Amino acid sequence: MATLVSPGVAVSVIDESFYGSAGAGTVPLIIVASSQDKADGTDSTATAGYTTSATAIKPHLITSQRELLQQYGKPYFKSVSGTVQQGYETNEYGLLAAYSYLGAANRAYIMRADVNTSQLEPSSTEPTSAPPNGAWWWDLGNTTFGLFEYKQVSVESSAWVAQTVTIPTATATDITGGNVPEAAFGSNGDYALVPYTLAGVPLTAPSYYKKDAGAWATVESGNSGITAVWVRPHYDPPAAPNVGDVW
Known part of the structure; x- marks a missing residue:
């Protein structure tokens, strides 16, 4: 209570308000x-x-x-x-x-x-963290891969001829939902390697394809005129190959 006093006047201010106490926050x-x-x-x-x-x-x-x-x-x-x-x-x-x-x-x-x-944060260096199981990282600048096709190079001789292998981009323009190059990608006789899905997810078993008559088929015996497929080290070429073989 406060009391204000002035000549001939006395004013008292009484606060009669009440409220509950604040609870714990x-x-x-x-x-x-x-x-x-x-x-x-x-x-x-x-x-x-x-x-x-x-x-x-x-x-x-x-x-x-x-x-x-x-x-x-x-x-x-x-x-x-x-x-x-x-x-x-x-x-x-x-x-x-x-x-x-x-x-x-x-x-x-x-x-x-x-x-x-x-x-x-973006980085200009290659990934170093532990990758998920089955992931692939393709270091295209320092990796050599490809294949040879046994061809008739002259009337009298045949030889293994190195083929250019292209990698489609992970877009609907280059790869189908079945992880096969699109029909519009490449030209007849081209080879391609598909290491990932359309969504860019790495495949555990990348596949080679060859384009023949406007369609892509896996590189295996009987497809696209391929007579046999060889998987051997670069220093050990197949013996007695036939024209159309792939190594």
Whole structure:
């Protein structure tokens, strides 16, 4: 109660309002995705403790913004020439939301997904992580592959002639849903190798094809005028081949 006194006047202000006491607040669970093994966000050289693979998919109680930076590192946002790339797939929006919340509260559970968003960054080098079972990586710049066809090279002689083998792109223009080159791809007499599906998924058993009369057929005996197919080392050519054989 407050009493205001002035000459000849006395005013009393009585507050008779009432309200229930505030209940205990709900502690939120914030799930974040970030790069793995980030640096401590408090300018330390240590690794942020909760960004390791062993601590992923586990909720941790964080009680301050400083603790959040220590355990999860600074929120990362992709920047190009000083301009933040909004909506970029490696931006750590969840971590920024947690940081903002802890500016007004002092308790939040944070759980990091078991992903490493830094692996989403483009790279000019070949992949080095463990590939999924059955995956193929074709290093076309350093790999030599192909085949020979036994042909009549003159009236009196025949020889193995190296054939150019092309690889269709993983598009509906070049490959059918059955993983066979499209009829419009290549010319009669061409050879092709299909190492992946139309969706770009590597095949466990890539196949060679030859185009004959406007259609592609697998390289095997009886198809496209092929009399026999040989699979041998380059230093050991087949003996007594016939015209039309493929090696």
